[in-house]
Structure formats: structure tokens, C-alpha cells
Amino acid sequence: MARFVGALKRIAPWAVQNADVAIALLLAVVVGVLGIMPDEIFGDNGATVQTQLVSAATLVILALVATALLRDRARQAPMEAITSDVLGRLPTRLDRLEQIESLVDRTRKALDALQLVRVLGSSQEIAQAHAEAREDTTRWSFKGGTGTYLRAVTLPACVAAARRDKRHLTVRIEVIDPADVEVCETYAHYRRSLSDLPDGTGERWTTDRVRKESYATILAAFWHRQRYGLLDIGVGLSSTMTTFRWDLSSSRLIMTVEDPNRAMTALAGTFYYENCDTELRLSFEQARRVPLDKYRSVQLGDEPTIEEVQDLFERIGVPLPKTYNGRDVVDIARKALRAVDPYGEPLRETAVP
Template identity: 70%
Template sequence: MRRFITKISAFAAWAGKNADGAIALILAIVVGVLGILPDDQVPDALQNQLISGATLVILALVATALIRDRSRQEPLEKAFSTGALAELPERLGRLERLESLVEGTRRALDDAALVRVLGSSNEITTALAKARQDAGRWSFKGGTGTYIRAVTLPECVAAARRDKRHLAVTLEIIDPSDVEVCESYAHYRRSLSDHPDGTGEVWTTDRARKESYATVLAAFWHRQRYGLLDIAVGLSSTMTTFRWDLSSHSLVMTVEDPNRAMFALAGTFYYECSDTELRTSLEQARRVPMERYRSVPLSNEPTIEEVLELFERVGLPLPKSYTDHDVVSITRKALRAKDPYGQVPP
């Protein structure tokens, strides 16, 4: 009984909300019943009159329902047109910005995954060794280029000669003729440690100048001996506390701490930015005229006269105070440089 009452109540509630529709439905049923009754039960005149009247009432109810539904929809349409729909372009713009932010974050995370900190001298040595493997180009920016002379340049040239391929090298070091920058660099190195480094020497202004001269001499010496080597040297009047070693495969950025370095693979954001930095910096440096490498042929063991004449020809004369012993020291540093990390090449 309770279930029946519940259904009746639900039907009554529905009929109250949809009275016009319910009445129209009932009248339609009545008209349909009248249409199928036999003529002897309902006279034709009465039947036609009832059907016509019921039809008009049904049409009136249908029209009323349409008008009511339209009146209900107008506030809703107005709300949409002035509310959510009006804000739709702005929300779409926010969605596009959010997608752009997500994409940028994803790229940053991808780059961060390929840029890491090397935490030991063994890791740094290994990373530099891998960078030298089949390297078709090498860009360096740093202090005097001691490690470049001792390891990087000889090994890269030897590998290129073995494979008979082209090698492009750019070096930017401090200007040995600029005493102030050499003094600043030596002071910076001594402030970190006043003990001899891996070469067995302490840093002085004179040593900084000789190390830079030696890098220039080494560049000419290797250029004369390998025709597929393109090498450019820039001399900077400002010092940097970083050393960039950028090869075709990766970038290793070292500092004076032998156990700390930054490493990035080619194609990452950090690698590309560093590549742009090295190119731009080299353009602002004083260029050594490497195209004059034929002007003074250097022996396998360059003589003092050859070294002096070479530096005169390229517009970088050695100081007048330098003795033959100083020239020999520069030559030895150029061709038999000691690895500053302690390894002595054969």
C-alpha cells in the first residue's frame, strides 16, 4: 500500500509540474478513443464537435508549454551568454598559457636531466676523455690553457691525424702582454692555494705570462704540422674563474676545485648557451694572426731564434727582459707541458 501511495505521490508531483502536458495527453487519448467508437454509440455531430474542441484545447496547451519553456530558457541563455560563454575566450587563453608552461617545464626538466655536477677528479678526467673521442671541434676559454697544451690539443690532433679528418679548435686565454690581467690571474690562483700545483710550480705573474705565451707557441707548432687543423687563438684582457671545454659531443666547465665541474651533453640548453658565450667572447678578444703560421717554420725542437722571430712576426713580441732561459722555458711549456692534475705526458 505504501509503495502504491508513493507512486501516486510521484505521479501527482510530475503531473503538477507538467499539468499542461498531462492535460494535453489525456485529451489526446480521449480524442483517440472517440475516433474509434462505433457511430451508433456517439452521434457523428457530437463526435465531430468533441474532437474539434479537444483538438483546439490540445493546440492551446502545446502553445502554452512552448511559451513557458522559452521563458525558462531565456534567463539560462542570458546567463550563458554573459557568464561562462563570455569568459570562454579568456579561459581558452589561460589553457593555452598553461599548456605552454607545462611544455616549457618539461623541456627544462629534460635539460636538467642532461646537465649534472661532476663530483670527483676521476669523473672530470673521464668526461674530458670522452669529450675528446672523435671530436671534430673544440672550443676553450679559461686562464692560460695549461691542460689544453698538456693533454687536449696533442690528443685531439693525434686522433684527427690518425683518422685523416678535419679538426677545428678555438682557444681564448689571458693576454700575456697585459701584465695587469696576468697579475690578477696569478693573485687569484695564489689566493686559493699558495702551494705548487700539479706542475710543481706556484703561480706568479711571470708564470702566468709564460704559460699564455706557451699556449700561443703550441698553437703555431701544431698548426704547422697538421694541415687539416684550423685553430684560432684569442687573447683576453679580462680573466675568468671558469674554464670551458666544449667539444662536438659535450661541455665540461671546470673551476679551481679539482673535484667539481659542470657537465652537459650537446643539444641541451646549457650547452647551446655556452657555445654562444664562447663564440661571442672570442669575437671580442684580441686575435692572434694564425694565418701567418708559415712565416716562421718551427723545428721539431724550436730554437730560441725561431721562437723569438715567430712572436715578432705575429705582433706579440716577448718582453725585452726575457733571457734565453726564459725562451727555453716557454718552449718546454709549449711542447712538454705537465698535466696540472699531476699526470706527466711521455
């Protein structure tokens, strides 16, 4: 009995919701039972009575079935209308979705542009930024002290990549004028005031070192120019020092300071990048220009000799101090072509083409 009641409770909600179908089903069962019952049960005219009952019940069942079909169609009609309306508006909504995606993309680019400068907080980040800046660049502008990192890493790597791809490379370098003893002393004093210990190259900063580093940058520019015909390189000598170092490529600007774990970078196309580009151009134009067009006047060997180095500096109007002996000249050549990365990377030797 309990099972019957439980089954009835489960069936009752469905029967209420589908009353016409439930009645039709019940009548179908009754007609089926009447059809198989003996005629004698219905009296003398049992066959006639049985036939009439079955016919009447059948008509009722058909009516209920028809009612159910009409009800289902009435329910489907609004759904079909809704579906048709939704499908009709689908292309418009897809167009709006594409517009939203485009708006989001433009907004992201605008936010990237508004982020003028990003601070780099480790030597690894700075090294990575330099590597990304060198990648496929066709130009490089540098302004700083003496260009030690430029000689050790940037210039050899950029020239090697340009030679590999057989493409043009424009380089502009601005360093301290080695003939201006006063600015060299100022720069050496500034570097010693930050730390009197040897830097990543293993040397302490002195006035003599500042001069030799700048001479080495000039020599390196001539040496690379003689060996790669598609290199357009210029060197400017400044009578003022700066506490910043600017490195600007086709893709980004990197501004470093004496702290090896702090730097700033800005992508090409941003307000800060464009203004720094203008600043470096104007500063280079005001610097004393080294006549690099005379690079053919003295042919430098793969390992420049003392005579070649001395002759080069005489011909370009930047003579070495008379106090310099052969050892000083060799030191300048070593700094030019075998510069040590001041940020701790292994010693780099310039590959002979």
C-alpha cells in the first residue's frame, strides 16, 4: 500500500500538469479492457453496447489528443517567434561584439602608451631590456660617460646582427671629451664618490681611466667602421658630464644610472621615447664631432699596433697625451676591442671578420 501511495504521489504532479494526456491514457486503457471483455457482461445486447462504449471512448480519446496537439502548438508558436527574433538579431549582436573587442584592444594600447616609463628593478631585467632593444634594430643612440658597456656588449652585438642580416645600421655615440681634463676629473670624482672600490671591470675610477675609456670608444668606432661597410657611425665628444646613460634603439629607450639594479625604459612611440630621441639628437649636434669620415686614412689591423693607434688619433685631431707611452696605447686598444662588461658578464673579445 505504501508503495502504491508513493507511486501515486510521484505520478500526481505529472497528471495534473498534463491532464488531457492523462485522461486520454486512462480512456485508452478502459477501451482496451472493454474490447477484450465478453459480450454477455453487457446483457442481451452486449455486443451493441460494447461497440457503442468503445466508439464513444475512442472519440473522446481523439478529442483529447487533438486538444493536446493544439496546446503544444500554441506553446511552440511563441518559442518559434522568439527563436526567429533572436536569430534575426544575431548578426547585429556579432557586429557589436567585434566592435567591443576592437574597443578593448584600442583601450589596451592607449593604456600602454600612457604608461610612459617602466622601472626595471634588477640587473637581469636591465640585461633583458638591452637584449630586446638590440633585437633587429637598425639604429642606436648612446649618451653617457665613456661608453664602457657600449664597447663591451652593445656595439659588437649590433654590428654582428646587422652583418648577419646584411642590413644598414646607424649608430650615434656621445661620450666625455678625453681632451677636456676638467670634465674627466669631474666624472672620475663623481664615480669615486659613489664607490671607491673597483667596479665590474676590476678597475677604480681615476681621471686617467676616464680619458682612456673615451679614447677607447673612439678607436672602437673606427675599427668597426672599417670592417662593416653598412655601418653609419658617428661620435660626439661632450664637455659636460651626465649622471644618466641613454641607450635608444628602434624599439625602446633604456635610461640607466650607476646603480646596476635600477633603470627606466620606454617603448617606441610613447611621449617619453620621442622626447628623449629629440634630446639625444640635439645634444649630439652640439658635441664636438669626431671626423669618422677619415676612417680610411689609417688602416687598423685586427690587432691594432701602437703606431696605428697613435697615427689615427693624430690624423683625426684628437691626439693622445704626450705623456702616454706604449703601454698606455696598448691599454686603450685593449679597452676598445676587448672591453670587460662592467655589469659582470664574461670578458668579450670582438670577433675578427
